[in-house]
Each structure stands twice: as C-alpha cells, then as structure tokens.
Amino acid sequence: MSSSNVLKVALAGLGTVGGGVVDLLDAQADLLRQRAGRPIKVVACAALVKRDPMPRDAAYFTDASVMARETDYDVLVELIGGGGGIALDIVTAALERGKPVVTANKAMIAHHGLKLAQLAQDKGVSLGFEASVAGAIPIIKTLREGLAGNNVSRVMGILNGTCNYILTTMRNSGRDFADVLAEAQSLGYAEADPTFDIDGVDTAHKLSILAGLAFAMPVDIAAVGCEGIRHVSAMDIQFADELGYRIKLLGVAERGGDGVRASVYPAMVPLASPLAHVDGVMNAVVTESDFAGRTVLGGRGAGARPTASAVVSDLVDLARGTRIPAFGVPVDHLRTYPQVPSELRRSACYIRLTVTDEPGVFADIASALRDEKISMEQVLQRSRSPSGTVPVVLILHETDEASLGRAIDRIAKLPTVAERPHPIRIEAV
Amino acid sequence: MSSSNVLKVALAGLGTVGGGVVDLLDAQADLLRQRAGRPIKVVACAALVKRDPMPRDAAYFTDASVMARETDYDVLVELIGGGGGIALDIVTAALERGKPVVTANKAMIAHHGLKLAQLAQDKGVSLGFEASVAGAIPIIKTLREGLAGNNVSRVMGILNGTCNYILTTMRNSGRDFADVLAEAQSLGYAEADPTFDIDGVDTAHKLSILAGLAFAMPVDIAAVGCEGIRHVSAMDIQFADELGYRIKLLGVAERGGDGVRASVYPAMVPLASPLAHVDGVMNAVVTESDFAGRTVLGGRGAGARPTASAVVSDLVDLARGTRIPAFGVPVDHLRTYPQVPSELRRSACYIRLTVTDEPGVFADIASALRDEKISMEQVLQRSRSPSGTVPVVLILHETDEASLGRAIDRIAKLPTVAERPHPIRIEAV
Numbered sequence: 085m086s087s088s089n090v091l092k093v094a095l096a097g098l099g100t101v102g103g104g105v106v107d108l109l110d111a112q113a114d115l116l117r118q119r120a121g122r123p124i125k126v127v128a129c130a131a132l133v134k135r136d137p138m139p140r141d142a143a144y145f146t147d148a149s150v151m152a153r154e155t156d157y158d159v160l161v162e163l164i165g166g167g168g169g170i171a172l173d174i175v176t177a178a179l180e181r182g183k184p185v186v187t188a189n190k191a192m193i194a195h196h197g198l199k200l201a202q203l204a205q206d207k208g209v210s211l212g213f214e215a216s217v218a219g220a221i222p223i224i225k226t227l228r229e230g231l232a233g234n235n236v237s238r239v240m241g242i243l244n245g246t247c248n249y250i251l252t253t254m255r256n257s258g259r260d261f262a263d264v265l266a267e268a269q270s271l272g273y274a275e276a277d278p279t280f281d282i283d284g285v286d287t288a289h290k291l292s293i294l295a296g297l298a299f300a301m302p303v304d305i306a307a308v309g310c311e312g313i314r315h316v317s318a319m320d321i322q323f324a325d326e327l328g329y330r331i332k333l334l335g336v337a338e339r340g341g342d343g344v345r346a347s348v349y350p351a352m353v354p355l356a357s358p359l360a361h362v363d364g365v366m367n368a369v370v371t372e373s374d375f376a377g378r379t380v381l382g383g384r385g386a387g388a389r390p391t392a393s394a395v396v397s398d399l400v401d402l403a404r405g406t407r408i409p410a411f412g413v414p415v416d417h418l419r420t421y422p423q424v425p426s427e428l429r430r431s432a433c434y435i436r437l438t439v440t441d442e443p444g445v446f447a448d449i450a451s452a453l454r455d456e457k458i459s460m461e462q463v464l465q466r467s468r469s470p471s472g473t474v475p476v477v478l479i480l481h482e483t484d485e486a487s488l489g490r491a492i493d494r495i496a497k498l499p500t501v502a503e504r505p506h507p508i509r510i511e512a513v
Numbered sequence: 514m515s516s517s518n519v520l521k522v523a524l525a526g527l528g529t530v531g532g533g534v535v536d537l538l539d540a541q542a543d544l545l546r547q548r549a550g551r552p553i554k555v556v557a558c559a560a561l562v563k564r565d566p567m568p569r570d571a572a573y574f575t576d577a578s579v580m581a582r583e584t585d586y587d588v589l590v591e592l593i594g595g596g597g598g599i600a601l602d603i604v605t606a607a608l609e610r611g612k613p614v615v616t617a618n619k620a621m622i623a624h625h626g627l628k629l630a631q632l633a634q635d636k637g638v639s640l641g642f643e644a645s646v647a648g649a650i651p652i653i654k655t656l657r658e659g660l661a662g663n664n665v666s667r668v669m670g671i672l673n674g675t676c677n678y679i680l681t682t683m684r685n686s687g688r689d690f691a692d693v694l695a696e697a698q699s700l701g702y703a704e705a706d707p708t709f710d711i712d713g714v715d716t717a718h719k720l721s722i723l724a725g726l727a728f729a730m731p732v733d734i735a736a737v738g739c740e741g742i743r744h745v746s747a748m749d750i751q752f753a754d755e756l757g758y759r760i761k762l763l764g765v766a767e768r769g770g771d772g773v774r775a776s777v778y779p780a781m782v783p784l785a786s787p788l789a790h791v792d793g794v795m796n797a798v799v800t801e802s803d804f805a806g807r808t809v810l811g812g813r814g815a816g817a818r819p820t821a822s823a824v825v826s827d828l829v830d831l832a833r834g835t836r837i838p839a840f841g842v843p844v845d846h847l848r849t850y851p852q853v854p855s856e857l858r859r860s861a862c863y864i865r866l867t868v869t870d871e872p873g874v875f876a877d878i879a880s881a882l883r884d885e886k887i888s889m890e891q892v893l894q895r896s897r898s899p900s901g902t903v904p905v906v907l908i909l910h911e912t913d914e915a916s917l918g919r920a921i922d923r924i925a926k927l928p929t930v931a932e933r934p935h936p937i938r939i940e941a942v
Contacts, residue, residue, distance in 0.1 A: 108662050108804055118729070118842040119661045214659075220805035222651075222659030229835075230643075230651030232548045233537050233825030300547070358811060361790060368809075375537055376649035376822040379812035380797075382787060383805065393804040396662030406658075406835045413547040 089122045091403040094155055095139065096148040096174055097163030098131035101188055101215070104388030105161065105395050106137045116396070120403035124396075128155045152177045159184045159402055161395060167191035179203045179211070186398040188215035188391055194289035197296060197303035198418070201410035211410040212398030217290040218243055218367040220390035221383040222397065227297040227371070228412040234373035236298040240336040240513070241369035242362050243290040245385045246274045246281040247313050247333040251350075252363045255325065260318045273365070283312035284333060284348040291335030295346045298371065299339050299421065300413045307423050308335075309347030315506040316350050320436055323464065323477050324352050324508075327434075330360040334511060343422030345429055350508055352434055357513035358382075370513060427486035432461070432510040435478045437495065438502035441469065445500040446476070452494040453480070456487040473502050479510070518551045520832040523584055524568065525577040525603055526592030527560035530617055530644070533817030534590065534824050535566045545825070549832035553825075557584045581606045588613045588831055590824060596620035608632045608640070615827040617644035617820055623718035626725060626732035627847070630839035640839040641827030646719040647672060647796040649819035650812040651826065656726040656800070657841040663802035665727040669765040669942070670798035671791050672719040674814045675703045675710040676742050676762040680779075681792045684754065689747040702794070712741035713762060713777040720764030724775045727800065728768050728850065729842045736852050737764075738776035744935040745779050749865055752893065752906050753781050753937075756863075759789040763940060772851030774858055779937055781863055786942035787811075799942060856915035861890070861939040864907045866924065867931035870898065874929040875905070881923040882909070885916040902931050908939070 093109075095102060109116065109124055117123050126139035130148035138144070145151040152160055152174035160178035162185060164171045171192050175185050179200065187193070193200070193213050204211040214224040218241070227236070242248050246268065253264045265282065268274035280286045288308040296303035313333050324331050329352035337346035353360045358380045362368040367385030372378050384390035411418060439445045446463075453460065462479035480488070488507060496504040522538075524531060538545065538553055546552050555568035559577035567573070574580040581589055581603035589607035591614060593600045600621050604614050608629065616622070622629070622642050633640040643653040647670070656665070671677050675697065682693045694711065697703035709715045717737040725732035742762050753760050758781035766775040782789045787809045791797040796814025801807050813819035840847060868874045875892075882889065891908035909917070917936060925933040 104804075112662055112664070112804075115664065116662060118846045121843075220808055222655050222808075225654065225659050226651050229830060230654050230826050231822065232829040233541055233545060233822050235541070235544065356790075358787070358790060361785075361787060373822075375533075375541075375818040375825075377813040377816075377819055379649055379651075379810070381808070381810050383808035389804040390806055393660065393662050393802075396804075397659050400661040401658060404835075404837055406833075406837075408833055408835070414550075417547045 091120065091122055091124045091399065092127040092156065092158045093124060093161055093399065094151055094157035094159070095126050095129040095161045095163065096151065097165070098129060098135045099163065100388045101391045101395070102131070102163045103135065103137060104392030105163065106139045108389070108392040108396050110137070116400065120400045122403050124399050124403055127157055148174050149177065157183065159186060159399065161399070162187040162189055163395070165189055165191070167195045172196055175200060176203065179207055179209065182207045182209055184209040184211065184402055186212040186395055186402070188213070188395055190216040190286070190289040190293060194292045194303060194305040197293065197410070198415070202415045204410055205415050210402060210407055212401065213293070214398050215391045215394035217293050218369055219383065219385040219387065220393045221367060221369060221381045221385065223294065223369045223381055224297060225397070226379070226381060227294065228408055231371060231373055231376055232412065234375050236339070236371055236373040238336070238338045238372040239294045239298040239369065240334055242332050242359055242367050243335050243369070243385065244281055244287045244333060245365035245367060246278070247287070248362065249273050249365050250282070251313065251316065251321070251331055251333065254318055255321045255330070258318055258322070261314065261316060282314060284310045287333060287335045287348045291337055291346055291348060294335070294369070295337035295344065296411050298337065299344060300411060300418055301344065301421055302418050307346055309426055311349040313350050316508070319475060320508060323434070323436060327479070328355050329353060329510070330355065331508065332359055332362070334359070336511065339421065343424045345424040347426065351511040352508055353511050353513050359513050428484055430482050430484050432482045433480050433488065433507040434510060435480065435505045435507045437476045437478070437505050438473050439476050440500040440502070441472055441474045442500065448498050448500065449495055452491050456491040458483045458487060458491055520549065520551055520553045520828065521556040521585065521587045522553060522590055522828065523580055523586035523588070524555050524558040524590045524592065525580065526594070527558060527564045528592065529817045530820045530824070531560070531592045532564065532566060533821030534592065535568045537818070537821040537825050539566070545829065549829045551832050553828050553832055556586055577603050578606065582610070586612065588615060588828065590828070591616040591618055594618055594620070596624045601625055604629060605632065608636055608638065611636045611638055613638040613640065613831055615641040615824055615831070617642070617824055619645040619715070619718040619722060623721045623732060623734040626722065626839070627844070631844045633839055634844050639831060639836055641830065642722070643827050644820045644823035646722050647798055648812065648814040648816065649822045650796060650798060650810045650814065652723065652798045652810055653726060654826070655808070655810060656723065657837055660800065660802055660805055661841065663804050665768070665800055665802040667765070667767045667801040668723045668727040668798065669763055671761050671788055671796055672764050672798070672814065673710055673716045673762060674794035674796060675707065676716070677791065678702050678794050679711070680742065680745065680750070680760055680762065683747055684750050684759070687747055687751070690743065690745060711743060713739045716762060716764045716777045720766055720775055720777060723764070723798070724766035724773065725840050727766065728773060729840060729847055730773065730850055731847050736775055738855050740778040742779050745937070748904060749937060752863070752865060756908070757784050758782060758939070759784065760937065761788055761791070763788070765940065768850065769853070772853045774853040776855065780940040781937055782940050782942050788942050857913055859911050859913050861911045862909050862917065862936040863939060864909065864934045864936045866905045866907070866934050867902050868905050869929040869931070870901055870903045871929065877927050877929065878924055881920050885920040887912045887916060887920055
C-alpha cells in the first residue's frame with residue numbers, strides 16, 4: 085500500500101480525548117489499515133503544550149489555527165472543545181479549504197451545527213460528530229443510517245455521566261446532593277465548575293443534536309428547555325425507590341402533530357424501563373420510530389477511550405469513502421417544526437411538600453389542585469417528626485404544565501407549606 | 514431528479530418481511546429520496562403467488578431465478594429464506610452478474626457467508642445483511658462500522674424472540690414449557706415445527722454471523738455449540754427468581770488468548786445485567802471491546818416492520834454509495850482462530866436435582882462433586898413433599914465443563930437421584 089494512500093489527520097487538542105485518539109491510532113494501526121483499507125496517521129497536531137502520548141512523526145503546532153490553515157492534511161480532528169472560539173475558527177477554516185472535519189464538540193455542533201453542515205455541504209466534504217453525543221454509543225450513526233427508513237417520533241436518554249453518577253451514588257449511599265457532588269469533584273468525575281453538567285446544559289447540547297438528526301430539522305439549542313438536578317434531594321430518591329422508580333436526568337425530544345418539544349429534566353422512570361437500570365457514568369439512548377419500533381442503545385458516554393472509539397469510527401468511515409450529509413439529509417431538506425409551548429406539555433408528576441404537622445393542612449393543598457382540575461393518584465405521608473414539619477408526597481395524574489405551575493404557586497404560598505416544591509415528572513418510558 | 518437515478522430493486526419473496534419492505538418503501542418514499550439522495554423503487558418482484566401489498570409498477574415473476582438472472586435491476590433483495598436452495602441460487606446469480614445483494618437470510622449467511630463475501634468482493638459489489646440478526650437493532654452496522662477502531666473480545670445476546678417470549682411467559686405465569694410453547698404456536702409466535710427456535714439453531718446462525726463480524730473471522734456455523742430451552746422447567750425459573758436471576762437463551766462468542774468459543778445455551782443472568790430485563794419478543798446484544806468498553810443494543814428482533822427497517826437501511830447505504838466489505842475487512846484478511854474445546858470452558862452453574870427424601874442422600878452428591886474438585890456456593894432444599902422426592906438446587910463455583918460432566922454422570926447414576934440433571938450456566942454479564 086503506497087504511503088500516498090494514507091489518510092492524513094491533523095489533530096487539534098491533546099487533552100484526555102486527544103490522548104485517547106493518539107493511543108487508539110497507534111495501538112490498532114494494523115486493524116485500522118485492514119478495516120479502512122488504508123493507513124490512518126496523525127501528520128500534524130496542535131496543543132498549547134506537548135503532552136504524552138505525542139503522535140509519532142507528526143508536526144507539532146502551538147497554534148491550531150496555523151495548523152488548520154497551512155498544513156497539508158486530509159481531515160481535521162477537532163478535540164479542543166468549547167462552543168465557539170478557536171474550535172469553531174479552525175473547523176470553519178478547514179471546511180473552507182475543502183477538508184472534512186471530525187469533532188467531539190457537542191457545544192459547537194449544538195450552537196453552529198446548521199451553519200457548519202451547510203459549509204461542509206457547499207464544499208462537498210463530510211462533517212463527523214459521532215463522539216459529540218454519548219461517547220462509545222453509535223447513536224449518531226444509528227439515527228443517520230440505521231434508522232434511515234423511519235420517521236422517528238421520540239429520542240430520549242441519559243446523556244450526562246456526571247449527573248447519572250451523582251444520582252446513582254445518592255441512591256446507593258442515601259447521601260444528599262451537595263455532599264455527593266463535592267465527592268465527585270474530588271474524584272475528578274465532576275468539574276470544579278459543575279454548572280454545565282448538573283444544570284443540564286451539557287445534556288441539552290447533546291439532545292439538540294439528537295433531535296436535529298432524529299427529526300431532520302435544524303439543530304436549535306435555544307429551543308431546548310433545561311432543568312438540572314440541584315433540587316433533587318436524598319428524600320426524593322428514597323421516595324422514588326419506595327414508589328418503584330429511579331430518578332434520572334433525561335433529555336427528551338418528541339415530534340407529534342403539533343410540533344417538536346425538546347427538554348431536559350430530572351424524571352422518575354419506572355423500574356420496568358430500560359433507562360432505570362443505567363447506572364453510574366453509563367449513558368443510554370432510546371429511540372421510537374414507526375417501523376423499527378423502540379431501540380435502546382447503552383454504553384460509556386465519556387472518557388478517553390470510549391470517545392476515541394467514536395472519533396475513530398468517523399475517521400474509518402471517511403477513509404472508506406462513506407459520504408453522508410451531516411444531519412442525514414441535505415441542509416435544504418431540513419425542516420423546521422413548531423415548538424410545542426412548554427405550558428401545553430402534559431405529564432404525570434411527583435411533588436414532595438414539607439408541611440406543618442397540624443390538622444387541616446391537607447385540605448388547602450387538595451383544593452389548590454382541585455381548582456386546577458389536577459387529580460391525585462397517590463398520597464404518601466411520613467410519620468410525625470419532632471421538628472414539627474413532615475414530608476408529604478403527591479403523585480399527580482397527567483396534567484399540563486401551566487395548570488401545574490398555577491397550583492404550585494398557590495400551594496407554595498400556604499403558610500403551612502415550608503418551601504416551594506419542585507415537581508419531578510414521571511416519564512413512562 | 515431524473516428517473517435514471519432511481520435505485521432499482523428486484524425483490525425476491527413477498528412473505529411477512531417482503532410485505533414490510535414494500536410497505537416501507539411506499540410509505541416513506543419522500544423521506545427515503547431525501548436520505549438516500551435518490552428514489553428507491555421495486556422494479557421487479559418474485560413470489561410463488563401474488564400477495565398484498567404488491568409493489569406498484571413492478572414486473573412480477575413466479576420464478577425468482579429468472580428475475581435474478583434476466584431482469585434489469587441495481588440490487589437484489591433476497592427475502593425467501595432458507596440456508597441454501599433458491600435463496601442461495603439467486604444471490605449467487607446476482608453477485609455473479611455484478612449486482613449488490615441485500616438479504617435477511619441468517620441461515621444462508623451462516624452457512625455460505627464466507628463464499629458469498631468472497632464473490633461480492635471479486636465482483637466489487639456489496640453484500641448487506643443487517644436484517645439477518647436482531648431485526649431493527651443496528652448490530653451489523655455497529656460491529657462493522659461503529660466499533661471499527663476496536664478489538665472486540667465478546668459479543669453476546671438474546672437473539673431469538675420466540676425463546677425469549679416463552680421464557681418470559683413461563684416466568685410471568687408460572688406455567689411449564691410445553692404448555693407455553695403450545696400457546697405460542699396457537700398465537701403464531703412459534704412455528705408449527707419449533708425446532709429451529711427452541712433448540713437454539715436460529716440463535717446459533719445469528720451468533721456465527723456476529724462472531725464473524727466481531728472477530729473478523731470466517732463465519733463458521735459448525736463451530737457454534739448449541740443447546741436449547743426444552744429442558745428449562747417452571748421450577749428452574751422459580752428458583753432463578755428466588756436466587757436473583759433470570760433465565761435467558763443466550764448466544765455467546767468470546768475471543769481470548771486461547772482462541773474463540775461460540776455457543777448457545779440457556780443461562781442465568783443476574784438482575785443487575787441489562788440482559789435480565791429484555792423481555793418478551795425483544796432482542797438485545799452486548800459487545801465488549803478494548804476502547805469502547807461495553808455497549809448494549811436492544812430492540813425488536815423480528816416482525817415485518819422492524820426487519821423491513823433493517824433491509825431498507827442497507828438499501829439506503831447502497832443508494833448513498835457506501836461500500837464496506839461484508840465482514841468489515843477484505844476476505845483475505847479474515848483470520849481463523851483456534852476453537853476453544855468446550856470441555857475447557859469454565860463457568861459457574863446451577864443444577865436442580867430431584868432426589869429421594871431420605872437421610873444420607875446429600876453425602877453421595879457432595880462427594881461426587883468433591884472428587885471433581887467442584888466447590889459449592891449455595892444449596893437450596895425445598896420442604897418435604899408427599900411424593901417422596903424433593904428438589905435440591907446447587908449453585909456451583911466456576912468449573913470446567915469436563916469435570917462438571919463427569920460429576921453429573923456420577924450423580925445421575927445414584928439410586929436416590931430421580932432424573933439426569935441439566936446444569937444451567939450462570940453468566941456474569
């Protein structure tokens with residue numbers, strides 16, 4: 085095989101994932117040559133500082149922009165991260181030069197995916213981002229290729245390993261959120277600034293990409309509603325257990341007759357759901373479509389090696405000559421759907437109230453619900469406590485969010501209710 | 514878009530799956546034109562008798578061989594089934610004419626996959642068989658493309674919906690095998706001759722294909738050990754429940770330092786395993802590989818619509834111009850591994866004995882095990898019964914199959930043991 089046949093990779097970013105890609109390309113060089121039909125080699129890499137492992141025989145740049153613009157390569161692999169800045173700059177520069185791009189950058193695809201897909205299409209090159217969602221799980225390929233014959237009606241999943249680790253540990257240990265988060269930070273499972281993960285932003289980025297692919301619509305991060313897990317307490321997790329649920333941070337995107345809704349929120353999923361058993365740092369994605377029915381894909385959502393596996397699958401596709409539009413159809417065929425207003429969304433839900441332990445408290449709560457035509461499926465009350473307040477849990481039948489919001493406003497104002505409750509939706513997966 | 518750009522399909526077989534493909538291509542014509550970049554149209558079909566839905570404007574043949582050999586088409590879709598005969602004849606004829614083939618025929622790929630892959634490669638055309646394993650689950654694509662950067666060490670799964678339906682129903686109803694099988698037959702979930710399904714042959718076909726792809730080795734159905742579910746009793750299922758397991762018919766293929774083992778057998782899987790919760794006609798496949806780690810893919814394994822979804826994903830790939838070797842690498846790179854002799858395989862297992870309820874019985878059983886250096890983890894004995902025999906359940910620590918076989922031979926000959934026991938392996942998934 086002549087060396088001119090090599091797929092020449094310019095690699096931007098030598099952090100965790102970059103290191104994993106260098107490792108993989110080195111360790112599996114023979115395998116990849118057979119599968120891809122040609123060698124895949126890093127010919128240039130860019131990082132602010134050198135870090136082991138450095139790719140062998142590759143030119144080293146401190147300025148990724150210089151590498152992207154001036155080096156000879158066949159594909160730019162962008163592993164710097166960040167929704168804009170240098171990552172967006174070099175990806176744009178590469179595409180403008182007619183070079184295909186492979187990236188793990190969910191924030192960039194969520195914010196600029198449409199524009200980049202258009203640019204890639206104009207230049208006749210591919211844009212791969214399998215590694216941007218759910219690490220080793222081939223969900224991008226599944227939506228873009230495996231389910232190509234389907235109308236997808238729903239895609240949902242556990243897409244953030246940090247949140248799932250925290251929720252799993254809270255359940256296993258009975259400890260509270262802040263405590264487990266602090267531990268996760270000290271173990272390196274959560275960032276020093278955990279906002280992106282625990283407030284659901286990372287999940288929203290990924291969900292917007294999945295929704296774009298599943299429904300063949302322009303990626304629109306602004307349309308994704310977002311609620312994190314800060315308010316989930318050890319007590320909620322314990323009640324969920326008693327009621328036969330697990331609490332998971334879900335990203336859910338649905339397409340119905342009235343449009344598309346996409347949102348991120350902690351939800352109670354029944355034990356019979358495949359998502360209930362996805363624990364720790366694992367991710368899973370459920371798709372529902374008209375011919376394939378429901379599929380469930382699970383695996384490692386992050387980490388050097390699983391993410392490198394996804395990056396390299398895009399490289400092998402490229403080396404094999406596979407060419408598929410970034411979002412499965414040409415950009416001009418992407419269709420915008422009405423956004424379903426969140427107030428109209430309907431779901432069953434769980435509410436935990438902290439109430440003064442005195443007669444008549446419950447009558448006020450019940451009438452707030454009745455006035456909004458919300459019916460209760462179940463009420464659980466804990467035994468009396470010396471503090472004078474007791475938790476009361478309500479399981480509400482399906483209701484729209486506007487009515488629920490009004491009922492909660494009223495309940496929160498009752499003098500017998502100690503703090504504003506956070507409803508947790510019950511998701512029948 | 515000019516009509517010369519149409520992907521012309523010759524469809525052989527208008528049974529359940531064939532009907533599903535006709536339906537899908539009709540219902541999703543616009544979607545497919547966008548995704549594939551060109552229309553996909555059935556121009557010819559072959560079946561012994563016409564059946565609704567017939568594809569519109571397609572030439573009809575009673576002789577599939579005439580269609581395969583003499584019609585003008587771009588791809589032959591083979592949905593007749595059967596390991597050889599007419600299916601193999603027309604697939605071979607199409608490939609020899611330089612026409613790509615898409616098939617759902619697991620028996621044919623299991624028996625003739627290597628030869629067909631070679632022929633397709635010689636003619637420079639592709640051979641797609643996503644629909645041959647696990648219906649709507651894109652496991653072929655995942656092994657061939659998504660995990661292309663990995664050495665896969667294990668692939669295992671629940672691959673037969675009939676067996677999983679029977680085992681699930683036995684558990685839910687407490688009824689015995691023969692009873693549930695008869696019901697499944699009357700409902701159309703099991704064939705009149707159920708041998709292929711319940712004796713594990715269908716699972717073995719599928720496993721041989723998965724092993725070929727996962728380990729890049731020649732498909733070899735003869736190397737797959739095969740044990741079905743006939744001997745699994747309602748009592749076994751009840752004991753499994755008590756012990757925290759589910760009984761599932763698994764296909765398991767592993768590659769280690771000593772070679773490859775591939776076998777089909779009913780196994781106890783712990784409740785923590787993702788496979789434990791795959792119920793009814795659902796299928797699931799677990800892969801373990803060096804970079805991606807473990808992935809789990811689940812979904813509908815059979816039926817007109819899910820299987821049609823898989824067939825059409827191969828057609829869309831073809832229409833998009835994707836070209837990948839049938840088993841992920843060129844045929845000359847497929848590597849044969851030593852077959853690990855089944856006697857050397859080690860596993861923990863469950864054995865249920867029916868013994869005479871009298872003193873000293875257990876001493877004989879225990880010494881048979883001790884003499885083979887097999888140690889017991891747990892013994893469960895049911896209360897006395899009026900029949901004079903009682904079930905005793907042993908959970909044995911990991912042991913090789915040769916030692917276990919000798920111990921069982923000796924135990925089966927004891928006058929106090931009523932029938933030859935069938936060990937059920939415990940699979941730590």
